[in-house]
Amino acid sequence: MKKRVAIPVTNEQLSEFFGECNHYEIFGIDGKIVDRERMSLPAGTTTSELPGWLEEMGITDVITFRVNPKIIHLFASKKVNLFVGVPVNSPEVLIEEYLQGKLESDEKIIREITYSTKKIDV
Template identity: 35%
Template sequence: MKKRIAIPMAGSLLSEHFGHCQAFAYVDVENNSITKITMMEPPEHQPGTFPKWVAANGATDVIAGGMGPMAVNLFNEAGVNVFVGAPLDTPTNLVNNFLAGELSLNANYCDHHSHEGHSDCKH
């Protein structure tokens, strides 16, 4: 089975927040093994831009730290599986743990609407 897993990056590790990443690692997987990792710089961030761009680049799955509900919905509409709450780690470690069924995920959805001046996003 072939997969292309997108991971938002900050430096060499997973970015804590999907919308604030500096680059994306696209990890190509075939027969449960990593075959290629490609780093790509995303377009300028605007609401909804990253999910469309990631899907257009062939991602089947996204592993992220925090992600807002709009991005999750756009990925779902595009048929891209979303896994949020991943720990800060390298793309290789994240994907190998994911493929082995050992990736620890804690739901981490961000609500960017302020409530009395406070955002619910923990990043």
């Protein structure tokens, strides 16, 4: 099954905050990495528009550290898998962990998001 994985990047590392990055590293995967590209955000794109933009780009999965809980709901509506709380590292390390099924989330970040999500009216 073909997948396209997006990783928001700042200073050659996973961005600490989703939507606040220099660019996205996009990995095409069909069992193994088949292509890699660097994609900049379109000018004027807001964070709440990113799930739709990534869906239009054919993205199936996004690896991120912190994300606004409202954005999680937007990704869910687009049927894009979101890996949240993944510790900051280089895109190369993160995609290798993804391929091996070894991505791990920081429990503190998950608790923060879960707590924040309970306060949101959906």
